[in-house]
Amino acid sequence: MNLDQVSGKIASILRRNLPPPYFRLTCEITGETGGTRLNIHKRRHFRRECHHIAPDLGTGNGILRGPMPSSGRLRILLWHWGRRGAGPRYTLELARALMRYPEAEIHLSVSRECELIPEFRALNLPMLEIRTYSNAPSALLSSLNILSTRKKFARYLAENRIDIVNSTMSHYWSRFITSSVKSSGAALLNTVHDAVLHPGEDGGLKSWFFQPFSDADGYIAFSHHVARQLSGLHNIPPEKIAVIPLAPLSDPVFPCANRADNDHLRLLFFGRILPYKGLERLIEAYALLRREGVPITLQITGAGDMRKLMPLVNGLPGIGIHNHWVPETKMGSVFASADVIVLPYLESSQSGIVASAFAAGVPAIATPIGGLPEQITDGVNGLIAADTSPTALAQAIRRLAEDDALLSHLRQGALHTVQQQYSWDVVSTGVIALSRKCLGAGGA
Incomplete structure (x- = not known):
């Protein structure tokens, strides 16, 4: 295929998808050998398709060039089709933060059944709503339409000339949709909450559905621990990964009051x-401290199976249990009745609850596992136990129960940390930077 034929083929592709003046073609003679160079002035959407047509033309340096439109606006679509929990909330808060950037044009694709759909609509952003499901029967019926959903998504990306698709959290349908992102020419960002599923959640189809995308252009990890797992376990080049911490997912709350008047931690x-x-x-650490007369109480809040734990809880004074799921809008009231949050984890990527606790002025006690020591700096905004044993947890709790000055210091440290490191301004700045890096725009 000669240069004229290649030029004609590329021009045909571009004309089918973009009207003038979004592209123009020129050719020139370069080098002493008379090699040919094809300069393509176009949007990035079709770089891959054109590259497959003419991979070896010219001198080999800069043969395909795709600057952004003269307006310089970065078209980012935030994509998550989950109905409840951290995924929709993270997507909503990220959208609000990115809206403050005049150089970014933000689009959304969310589930019509999402519990936050009124808040998404209130943003008045361009949005593709996808009907997913609300129960098992509707999930089965909706899954039968996955091909039409895929086409609808691809058409939206093409018609709106999306530059970046940020998958803010994986969904059961995500793996069937990513190829449409790639074929549209948009760059794909994969926000990875967990590079490895937690014990009890791994195995079977779920591992396949929720493992990181292998073909994304960039990856957002919430901790360096997850970034290392992406590189070491999934063979993702480190230069493709940006560590951008998780910001508070709860609604803004006023910092909680100091320790209760009854002097119990x-x-x-x-x-x-x-x-x-x-x-x-x-619970074992709590029982140990209560036997020693340490003034503490414990509130357990969250959904899950408590049956195996109830024999340990029964008979222990000062324990309250709210065995139900709590939406992010109610998290502030939970933190208001706490002096410190305890994360006794045996395995962890990072904790989605830490930043929200810090925003309420609640420090943390945690085990030295996974990404937790990255979020919690011992003696600054919390305490890190020596290990995961009940004895080590008890020692850390006792230290805080006996030192009001330390508790006050950690409260201030928690507030300072969330303002300086875990704010949505920090997160959105990182997302914009990674987006431009993936496009090769270099801030243009």
């Missing part, structure tokens, strides 16, 4: 109750 366990969370060891 109020401990809080908050989140899903699963074996890897180590709640059994926290």
